[in-house]
Structure formats: C-alpha cells, structure tokens
Amino acid sequence: MKRELAAWTFVAPALAVIVLFFVGPVAAGLALSLTDFDLYALADWHNLRFVGLANYAHVLQLPLFWKALGNTVYFVVVGVPLSIGVSLVCALLLHSRLARFKPLYRTALFAPVVTTVVAVAVIWRYLFHDRYGLVNAALGALGITGPDWLGDPAWSMPTIILFAVWKNFGYNMIILLAALQAIPEDLYEASRLDGAGAAAQLRHITLPLLGPTLLMVGVLTMAGYFQLFAEPYVMTQGGPLQSTVSVLYLMYEEGFKWWNLGSASAVAFVLFVLMAACTQLLLRGARRGGALA
Template structure:
C-alpha cells in the first residue's frame, strides 16, 4: 500500500467506522432477529428465544394484512410517483421560462414544504381534510359539491394522502429538475425551433433526453420513498379506514412496536429492502437501455 493510499484510508477510517456502527451492525442484528421468534417474552427471558429459520418469512405469506399492506404500498407508489415527478417537472419547466419573474422567490416558496416537519404539516392537512369544518370541503360546498369524507372513506383516503405527499415532496425534485434544465444547451433548443419543432417536439427530442439521467435519479428516489411511506398515513389515518392506508412499513411498525413481534418485524423490513432493491435494479437497467447511465 502506497503512502497516498494509507493517507486516504486514514482519513476515511472515522467515517467508515461510523457507517459500520450505525448501519452495518444494526442491519446484521436485524437480519439475525428475522430468523428468530424474538418477542417481548424473549426480552424478559432469553430462554424464550428460538431459531425459526425462514419461518417469519413464510408466515408473511399466510398473513392477509401483510398482503393488504403490500397492495396499498404498491398503489401508493404506482399513483404517487407519476404525480410527484410529473408535478415537479411541470413546475420546473414553468420556472425555466425566461419570461417568469421573481424566480428565486417562487423556488423558495415551492421548496419550503419539503423542509417542514412531516408530522406538523400532516396534522394541518388532516384539519384541512376534515369532513365537517375542513377548508377543502368548505370550498367544495361553495360550488355546490357535497362534503367528502376524505380520510374516513376507503375509496378516497389514498388519493387524499397522495395529494398531501405530492405537495410535501415535489419541491425537492423541482429544484433538481430546475438545475438539470439550466444545463441543457440553449443552442440545441434554438436549432430545434429553427427546424420547425414545436414546444412539445423540443421537449421530447431535446430537453427530455438531456435531463434523462436526472429524471432516472428522481424516479429511483421517489419510488424508494413511496415504498417506505409511513408517517403520513400514521398521522392522518392511523392506517385506516378499514386498513385502506396500511402500508408495509406501517405493518412492520405495528408488528414490532405494538405487538412486540420483533422477529416478524425484522423479516418485513428485509422483504421491503428486497422490493426496493429489485425495483431499483429494474429502473437502472431501463436507464442503461435509454443510455441515461
């Protein structure tokens, strides 16, 4: 090992040690728990701890609530990712227009929800969605539409939460897309315009390929985020009504900290990890196919 390499390892060693302490070690312990029946009884007496192998994982296959939570999570991701990405990209394109005034102010205002507390904003939106005195239903009543039980009706609870989540997170992707759009060569767009390409043609054939890597990154991050959604349904609906907003992470939380089935909860965590890993690999391959990587 050269002197330069030793110096590099010396400077990175503290960071690697912290990563090992707060990530690698807990992950290894969680994996060990996932193959046991660790529960509150084992916490009191280690003699109650037994090795069950893949029993926790196979047990999930016969748990109806897990499948319900998995379906809800996939629905959140399938609906939420296009909403979040589409809204962020649309607003970024608007702010990229040279005729828009006060761009820094708009960016700050639109980015602000992302850095606010998710619990605090979820409580505010829960009040806005209130069927009796929420401002949203009051606005609907003003145009002659009957009040909607946004958080109490299983058919509209997921769209209501998705509306809040999109408002909460789209500012981050908007800033990322704004930076990507500013790096698109203006001469390419001007050349396409001179060749007769309309606004949609310039976006499809020039802008979109240029921001492809950024779009892939934002999509990967958004999918991972929506597959891990927890705080929003926990604060706004407690997984209801009728378990319509119970997600995989919410199910894991209940198993681990409500029923103290920590072995089962650890198994759920690794199932979720494998889901996110599989989706990320698939998205990466699609990006390579389109030469975005």
C-alpha cells in the same frame, strides 16, 4: 504499501461510521428476523430462540401483509409518476424566460419539503374533515357535496397521495431545475433556427438530456414512497377498513405494538427485497430506453 496505508488511514473514519451506523444495524436486523425475539426475549435473553425462515413464512401468510403490500404498491404506482410530473412541470415553468419572481416561487414551492411531516399532516387532516374541513366547505359553496376524504376507503389513499405529492415535489423540482440550467442554450438556438417549436424542443432536447436526472429522481422518489408511514399514522391510523395500512405501518405495529420484533424485522427485509427488485427493473428499463447511454 505506505501509500495504501495512508489511503486506508484517511478512509478509516468514514468506513467506521458506515459499519457502525449502516452495516451493523442491517446485520443485527437480519439476525433478528431469524429469531422469535419478542417482549419475553427482551426481558430475558435466554427466551430467545432461532427459528430460521419461520418469520418470513408467517409474514407471507398474513392476509394483512398482502393488504398492506397492495396499498403500498398503489401508493407508489400512482404517487411516484404524479410527484415527478408535478416537479417537472414546475421546474419547466421556473426555468422559462417568461417567469418572474423566480426566487420567491422557488422558496414557496420548496417550503413544504422543509416542514415537519407530522405537523403538516395534522393540518391536512383538519382541512379534509368531512364536516368542518375547508375543502368540503369550498366544495359546498359551489354546490358540490364533498366526500368523507379520510373516512371513505375509496378516498383515503388518494387523499394521502395528494398530500405526499404536495409535501415532496419541491425537492425533485430543485434537482430538475438544476439539470435544466445545465443544458446548453446553444442547442435550443440551433433548433429554433431549424424551425423547431417549444413542443419539439421539449421532446427532442429537454427530455432526452434530462433522462439520467429523471432516472435518479425516480429511484429516490420510489424508495421514499415505498417507506410510507408518517402520513397514514397521523391522518388515518391505517384506516378506514385498513385501506391505508402500508408495509412500514405493519412493521411498526408488529414491532412496537405487539412486540414481535422478529416478525417486524422480517417485514422490513421483505420490503427491502421488493425495493431492490423494483429499482433493478427501473434501471433495466432505463438502459433499454437509452437513459443511461
């Protein structure tokens, strides 16, 4: 009993922080999603009413919600593999024996991660301006007429995906680089003695041993990309023609533009369920593929 009491005493501060800053807000948000909490209830709690699952039914009937969900899924399906692919390629290049000035390149490639997303998004918005942007100016010098990157529904989301990949790939690159450095060099030497080339080593040694790390990176990246908000908020304000409205952007508008905080909480928990389901599917696929073996 004394040992258990001592253990709980040491754990208590961490548990208190978790309850205060995680369990408490989540429980409050769940309770809020079951009410019609709005600006009137904020002014007077007597206006607050319990509505059960009505907010969830309302959200699922909104055409804009399904539009935002489609945009978010498109962003995740395209952006996550692209981000992980770029991270893996850069990690392999930096891990190569032929690479020089590795600390310089690691710092340069990781720099976008530590920059402020709002400030960098503003810069990218001007870079991709259809008339005055440097991207279209460079294309014009080559005789190519650049599109309206952020004003054309066909190009707005790909541009945001490109920005997100550039902004976030450095974080995964550092994780994958550390995992590459943990692979024993003896495995590569033995494979070279058996006549394996670089492609065979990558396929049969590097990628299988990176499986758990790639899974972790995939889960973290997917969770982050589902929470798309700052990029469309700064660069397109959800346009054009709602082509960049994300689920989180819809939640922001419901909660802080229209003050329908009950509906906004419902949107948040629908997104949570979607993220949990996708994570479970990814983990199940990894188990079947042997990445968690």
